[in-house]
Amino acid sequence: xxxxxxxxxxxxxxxxxxxxxxxxxxxxxxxxxxxxxxxxxxxxxxxxxxxxxxxxxxxxxxxxxxxxxxxxxxxxxxxxxxxxxxxxxxxxxxxxxxxxxxxxxxxxxxxxxxxxxxxxxxxxxxxxxxxxxxxxxxxxxxxxxxxxxxxxxxxxxxxxxxxxxxxxxxxxxxxxxxxxxxxxxxxxxxxxxxxxxxxxxxxxxxxxxxxxxxxxxxxxxxxxxxxxxxxxxxxxxxxxxxxxxxxxxxxxxxxxxxxxxxxxxxxxxxxxxxxxxxxxxxxxxxxxxxxxxxxxxxxxxxxxxxxxxxxxxxxxxxxxxxxxxxxxxxxxx
Amino acid sequence: xxxxxxxxxxxxxxxxxxxxxxxxxxxxxxxxxxxxxxxxxxxxxxxxxxxxxxxxxxxxxxxxxxxxxxxxxxxxxxxxxxxxxxxxxxxxxxxxxxxxxxxxxxxxxxxxxxxxxxxxxxxxxxxxxxxxxxxxxxxxxxxxxxxxxxxxxxxxxxxxxxxxxxxxxxxxxxxxxxxxxxxxxxxxxxxxxxxxxxxxxxxxxxxxxxxxxxxxxxxxxxxxxxxxxxxxxxxxxxxxxxxxxxxxxxxxxxxxxxxxxxxxxxxxxxxxxxxxxxxxxxxxxxxxxxxxxxxxxxxxxxxxxxxxxxxxxxxxxxxxxxxxxxxxxxxxx
Numbered sequence: 001x002x003x004x005x006x007x008x009x010x011x012x013x014x015x016x017x018x019x020x021x022x023x024x025x026x027x028x029x030x031x032x033x034x035x036x037x038x039x040x041x042x043x044x045x046x047x048x049x050x051x052x053x054x055x056x057x058x059x060x061x062x063x064x065x066x067x068x069x070x071x072x073x074x075x076x077x078x079x080x081x082x083x084x085x086x087x088x089x090x091x092x093x094x095x096x097x098x099x100x101x102x103x104x105x106x107x108x109x110x111x112x113x114x115x116x117x118x119x120x121x122x123x124x125x126x127x128x129x130x131x132x133x134x135x136x137x138x139x140x141x142x143x144x145x146x147x148x149x150x151x152x153x154x155x156x157x158x159x160x161x162x163x164x165x166x167x168x169x170x171x172x173x174x175x176x177x178x179x180x181x182x183x184x185x186x187x188x189x190x191x192x193x194x195x196x197x198x199x200x201x202x203x204x205x206x207x208x209x210x211x212x213x214x215x216x217x218x219x220x221x222x223x224x225x226x227x228x229x230x231x232x233x234x235x236x237x238x239x240x241x242x243x244x245x246x247x248x249x250x251x252x253x254x255x256x257x258x259x260x261x262x263x264x265x266x267x268x269x270x271x272x273x274x275x276x277x278x279x280x281x282x283x284x285x286x287x288x289x290x291x292x293x294x295x296x297x298x299x300x301x302x303x304x305x306x307x308x309x310x311x312x313x314x315x316x317x318x319x320x321x322x323x324x325x326x327x328x329x330x331x332x333x
Numbered sequence: 334x335x336x337x338x339x340x341x342x343x344x345x346x347x348x349x350x351x352x353x354x355x356x357x358x359x360x361x362x363x364x365x366x367x368x369x370x371x372x373x374x375x376x377x378x379x380x381x382x383x384x385x386x387x388x389x390x391x392x393x394x395x396x397x398x399x400x401x402x403x404x405x406x407x408x409x410x411x412x413x414x415x416x417x418x419x420x421x422x423x424x425x426x427x428x429x430x431x432x433x434x435x436x437x438x439x440x441x442x443x444x445x446x447x448x449x450x451x452x453x454x455x456x457x458x459x460x461x462x463x464x465x466x467x468x469x470x471x472x473x474x475x476x477x478x479x480x481x482x483x484x485x486x487x488x489x490x491x492x493x494x495x496x497x498x499x500x501x502x503x504x505x506x507x508x509x510x511x512x513x514x515x516x517x518x519x520x521x522x523x524x525x526x527x528x529x530x531x532x533x534x535x536x537x538x539x540x541x542x543x544x545x546x547x548x549x550x551x552x553x554x555x556x557x558x559x560x561x562x563x564x565x566x567x568x569x570x571x572x573x574x575x576x577x578x579x580x581x582x583x584x585x586x587x588x589x590x591x592x593x594x595x596x597x598x599x600x601x602x603x604x605x606x607x608x609x610x611x612x613x614x615x616x617x618x619x620x621x622x623x624x625x626x627x628x629x630x631x632x633x634x635x636x637x638x639x640x641x642x643x644x645x646x647x648x649x650x651x652x653x654x655x656x657x658x659x660x661x662x663x664x665x666x
Contacts, residue, residue: 061532061538064540138580182540184540191581191584192584195584199394205394206583206584206585207397207515207517207540207541207582207583207584207585208540209584213581216577216580216581217573217577218573218574218576218577218599218603220602224606225576225599225602225603225606227576227577227580227603234568234581235567240550240551241551243551243558243560244549244550244551244560247471247549247560248524248546248549248567249540249582250539250540251524251525251528251539251540251542252539252540266551266558269553269558270551270558270560273557273558
C-alpha cells in the first residue's frame, strides 16, 4: 500500500512538473510580431495540430518544420553571406596563390572589384567557392568559418553576420519547439558552413541542418583519420533539390515550411501536398528602411512564382514592414 | 512573497519529477547481457561521460552514438534482408516483365535458383536492386517494404524479419537514450528501406537513419508533387563512406560506435580519433547454435581487419555466445 502511495505521489509530482513546463511553453511568445493575420495564422495552426482531441492533431514525432536560411532566418543582401565569406577567404589565401594576380575571377577580386569578379557569372562563383571550400580537412574549414564569423562585419549594418538573424524568426523557432516541433534548416547554402553557427544562433543542432554538400574523402594521415573536402559538388539543395534533400536527410514530410524565394517553392509545394493540416509561409522583403525591399526582380532571393502561388493557394505571406516590430535582435553578442 | 513561494514550490516539484525520471532511466538495464567485460565496459563508459563533475563529462547535445544495422542490430544471414526483399519483389513483378524469363539474373531467380542468379556477382545484384528499388515514387516503395515486412518470413527461423533484431542491442539502444544519447543508424543498407521500420523496431526515427541513397527526382504529376526513385546511386554509406555519411548527415563526430564487420572499421576509427572519452564495440558472431558463427572468411559481414584492430586498440568485442543471454526478442509481434 505504501509503495502504491509512493507511486501515485510520484505521478502527481510528475504531472505538476509537466504542467509547469507547459506553462513555460505558453510563455514563449511571438513578441516581435504585430498582432496581424500572419501571427494569428501561425498560432491557429499550432493550436490545431497540438491540441489533444483536435481532428488535426499531429503526434510530436511528426511535427517537422523546415526553414530556408538565407533571407528567411537571416539576411542575404548585398549577397549571400557565404559568398562574402568566400571573397574574404580569397583575399586571405592570395599570399599562397601568386598566380591569382593574373587570373580571373581572382584578379578583379584582389583589386577590390567584386562586381568585375562576379561578372563571370556562375562559373566565376563556382571557382571562388571551390578554391575556398575545398582542399582542406573538414576541421580546418570549420575553423575558417568560425574565425570569420567572430571577426567579419556586414558592410552596411556593421553587425556581425550572426547578428543579422531575424528576431521574429528566432521567436518563431522557439515557439514551435516549445510546442513539440523539431525544427530543421533546409537551405541551398553549404551545410558545412551553416552547421558552424546553427546551434548557437538558431538553436538548431548540426544534425538538423540540410544543405548543399561537396564531396568529402576519408583518409588516414599518419594513422589519423581525416575528412578532406574535395572540389566537387555532391548535392545541390535548392529548388527541386529541396524536397529531395528533405527526403534523403529527414525522411519524412514536414507539416510546416518557411521560405522567402522561388528557390523554396518546391519545398512549400511538397509540404502542402501532404495529408492533414499543413502550414506554408513566405517571408516577403518589404522593408527598405529597416532591411531591404525586393521580390520579383531581385537577382538574389527572387520571389516571383512563389508570390503568385502563395496568393493563389492562401499561404501566409509575411510583410516584414507591417508584420514585424523588430527585424534584427539587439546587437549584443 | 507568495509568488516567490509558489516559484520555489514549482522548482521542488520539478526536481522531484526529474529525480523520478532519472530513477526510470536507471531501470532501463542491460538485462539480456551476461555480467562480463563488455557489459561492464559499456556501463563504465556511460558513467564516465554522463556523471556531472566527471573529467570526461560530455554534454547531452554531443552524446551521439552510431550503430551499423545488418549484423549489428539485426541478423544478416543467409544474406542481407534487403536483398531477400529484392528477390521477393522480382518474383512479384515478373508478371509485368515477361522479358525476365530469358534474361539473367532474373531467369535463374524465377526458376528458384538464387545461387545461379547471384553468380553474376555485384553487377547481377545491382540489376536486381535497381529493378526493384527504382521507377516508382518514394511512397510506393515505402508501401512495398511495409507489406513485405508484414508478411515475409525468414527461411530458417520462420520469424518476421523485424523479429530478428537482437534483444541485447535493443536494450543497449534504450539504455543509451535513457542516458541522454541520441542514437543513429549508419548502415550500408538503403535508407528508404530502413526508415520504414527503424522507429517501430529500434526506436530510431527516420531522421536519425543514415544509409546508402539512390537518386530521387521531384516531379509534378497532374499538379501533385511526387518524388521518383531513379536507378542511379547517389551515395554508398559503407567502409570509407561511413565517416563521410556521418559528416554529411549528422555533422558531428560520434562518441560511441557499434559495428560487426570490416565495413564498419572506418566508422569506428573516425569515432575513436575524436578527443575525449570514446567507445567502440564490435559484435562478434560466435553463436552457431542460436544465430550464426562467422568472421574472417565470411562473404557477408566479414570481420577480419576489424578484429585485429579491435584487439590491438582495446576496443570491446562482444561474443554473442558468451555475452548475450538471449539473441532475439520473444517472437510476439
